[in-house]
Amino acid sequence: MQMNRAAERQTENKIILVTRKTRLEELIAKYNTVGQARFYIEHLGADFSSYQAEHDNYQACVKAAETSLLRLGRLQIVERGFVPNMIFGEHDIVIALGQDGLVVNTMKYLDGQRLIGVNPDAQRWDGVLLPFEVKDLPSLVPEVLCQRRPVREVTMAMARLNNGQTMLGVNDIFIGPKSHISAHYTIHSDGQQERQSSSGIIVSTGLGSTGWMKSVLAGASAICQPLEDDFPYELPLIPMPASSSWDARELQFAVREPFPSKTSSTNLVHGRIRDHASLQVTSLMPEHGVIFSDGIEADYLEFNAGLTAEIGVAERRGYLVM
Structure with missing residues (x-):
């Protein structure tokens, strides 16, 4: 199985998928359980379902991105908080799956690597720095590997x-x-x-x-x-x-x-x-x-x-x- 997967890969360069914690995950970290997080939000009169829907959608996007990227190269998933200590390879391709802020906070730790901003929820986030969606990755990443995609330089x-x-x-x-x-x-x-x-x-x-x-x-x-x-x-x-x-x-x-x-x-x-x-x-x-x-x-x-x-x-x- 591993040999078949390796044969399918289009590059041995590493692909780094940068993710972030959802609002629900941050609440769970603070209140220990989903139930306690729900109680806190609903006690204040807010709608907990929006937190749950956002979390479920984001986790589905992470899973879909992981499935697509494993076919293309060696994949490493890194949560946002570990990016400052991450050692990026010269030819790594980095993908930020989140809001514009995740793209910005990832970019400053790169040194020449190409960065792809992916919008996990185009209905929720405008995404000025997120021109792509998860469904674009299977065709997009090979184009980036072959340097056929335009790149904007950022000072x-x-x-x-x-x-x-x-x-x-x-x-x-x-x-x-x-x-x-x-x-x-x-x-x-x-x-x-x-x-x-x-x-x-x-x-x-x-x-x-x-x-x-x-x-x-x-x-x-x-x-x-x-x-x-x-x-x-x-x-x-x-x-x-x-x-x-x-x-x-x-x-x-x-x-x-x-x-x-x-x-x-x-x-x-x-x-x-x-x-x-x-x-x-x-x-x-x-x-x-x-x-x-x-x-x-x-x-x-x-x-x-x-x-x-x-x-x-x-x-x-x-x-x-x-």
């Missing part, structure tokens, strides 16, 4: 600390406080430097320019416009960003809620970081300073007093199959 950001630690971001990188307190730091960009107090800094890639970055600038613009005549401080112009190309070799940064005072300024609140340039931020926080990327707060670098972060365009790029 990533990198934060590098002066202690040698680094972090990549596919959508964005956040520099600031761990909780709802003010971040204190000095910022240096394009020949300008100032000390600031704020809720932190967002640095966005082209892929992430319509995500967190857009919401930050939209809120700033909406607040500033009606206050221009009465506000006691000079308000900087907050331009709404155009949707940048995914492969644009530049980043964009915005300071969240900068606070003007005797010791902090608000002039350097938005700008672009061109290729081969960098944004430098030096922490003035004795504790609770962090840097994390793509919304994963649990995976962070400490950014406390004495540390300087240099954020720029990463040499490494992502490759998303289209």
Whole structure:
């Protein structure tokens, strides 16, 4: 049986299927059983059946994908939480079965491997980064193996600390406080430097320019416009960003809620970081300073007093199959 299966395979390259826990699995991890999870959800007046239906559909998709991929090559299934410690082979093909966030959080741990985003529920998820469904895999993977599928290049950001630690971001990188307190730091960009107090800094890639970055600038613009005549401080112009190309070799940064005072300024609140340039931020926080990327707060670098972060365009790029 194993010899027949091996004979059917079209490649000896490894195929990595990245999965995620469903909402129901996360509830079971918290409340121990399905019954207790159901009681908790229904006690709050919510519909438990949607959790169950989503879980059942996702498990069926995982099983269907596994059946298809075993015929094509050596398959390894990896749950999302183990991806940071995964060693990917140079010629591995990686498939993310989940929402857009799973694609983003997988891509930053790859180094040249092609990534396929598969939507497990096209009725539920829009899937900007999920152009394929499970039924496409039998014909899609062989085309990827033969390099007959187009690939979109994705520019990533990198934060590098002066202690040698680094972090990549596919959508964005956040520099600031761990909780709802003010971040204190000095910022240096394009020949300008100032000390600031704020809720932190967002640095966005082209892929992430319509995500967190857009919401930050939209809120700033909406607040500033009606206050221009009465506000006691000079308000900087907050331009709404155009949707940048995914492969644009530049980043964009915005300071969240900068606070003007005797010791902090608000002039350097938005700008672009061109290729081969960098944004430098030096922490003035004795504790609770962090840097994390793509919304994963649990995976962070400490950014406390004495540390300087240099954020720029990463040499490494992502490759998303289209």
